[in-house]
Amino acid sequence: xxxxxxxxxxEEETWNTLRELSKRxxxxxxxxxxxxxxxxxxxxxxIEQRKRAIELIERHRVFQKNIDYKELINAGRxx
Amino acid sequence: xxxxxxxxxxxxxxILTYLLPDEKDDSARKIILQYQNKKISLCSSGILTYxxxxxxxxxxxxxxxxxxxxxxxxxxxxxxxxxxxxxLHDHCLSYAQQTNLTYYDASYAxxxxxxxxxxxxxxxxxxxxxxxxx
Numbered sequence: 001x002x003x004x005x006x007x008x009x010x011e012e013e014t015w016n017t018l019r020e021l022s023k024r025x026x027x028x029x030x031x032x033x034x035x036x037x038x039x040x041x042x043x044x045x046x047i048e049q050r051k052r053a054i055e056l057i058e059r060h061r062v063f064q065k066n067i068d069y070k071e072l073i074n075a076g077r078x079x
Numbered sequence: 080x081x082x083x084x085x086x087x088x089x090x091x092x093x094i095l096t097y098l099l100p101d102e103k104d105d106s107a108r109k110i111i112l113q114y115q116n117k118k119i120s121l122c123s124s125g126i127l128t129y130x131x132x133x134x135x136x137x138x139x140x141x142x143x144x145x146x147x148x149x150x151x152x153x154x155x156x157x158x159x160x161x162x163x164x165x166x167l168h169d170h171c172l173s174y175a176q177q178t179n180l181t182y183y184d185a186s187y188a189x190x191x192x193x194x195x196x197x198x199x200x201x202x203x204x205x206x207x208x209x210x211x212x213x
Contacts, residue, residue: 002128043117046117046160047115047116047117047187049158049160050114050115050116050158050159050160052157052158053157053158053159054111054112054115054159055153056081056151056154056155056158057098057151057152057156058150058161059151060151060152060155061097061098061099061100061148061152062099062143062144062148063100063101063102063105064099064100064102064143065102066103067099067101067143069091069092069095069096069099069134069201069202070092070201070202072095072099072134072137072138073091073092073095073130073133073134075134075137075209076130076132076133076134076136077113077130077133077181077183079137
């Protein structure tokens, strides 16, 4: 859902390019800009999200003695 | 492929070796860090989260970890956002029969076979069958 608004200033040439693309692709200028942002920054955002997940795990994980992973999984499937 | 050049299927045993590392071997961490940086892609069968959740419940019941640690490990795991893919259930049933694997394990190996990519697992039987069939 689109809930955040911002104002962006463009140079004339960029603005004209966006208007032209908007007509050709039948997309609003807002849509073009949102797609461009997604395309440019989505990889960085995903890396950041994974990094935070790993930080959370590594703050809490505890090294185990004599652990049998298969047995743990099989017990989880049964009980 | 959405991410890095190399893609792997991971099973619950592999994820658990990262969440509950063996004091003698923390090698799964290297793969997870490569996944973090999008050097590789990871995916799994749709049962992965349930399997990891089940194993964490057992680890809590056995006092290997506290409930709070279990919650945080599960939260972190879910945020890793490893893609869970659907396997064709009739194929999975046949595959489980042919290989004498459980339906759960067959879903991991079948996914690796269908995608023509390696399966990362610490389960020796599953590893052997998957390597023979991929």
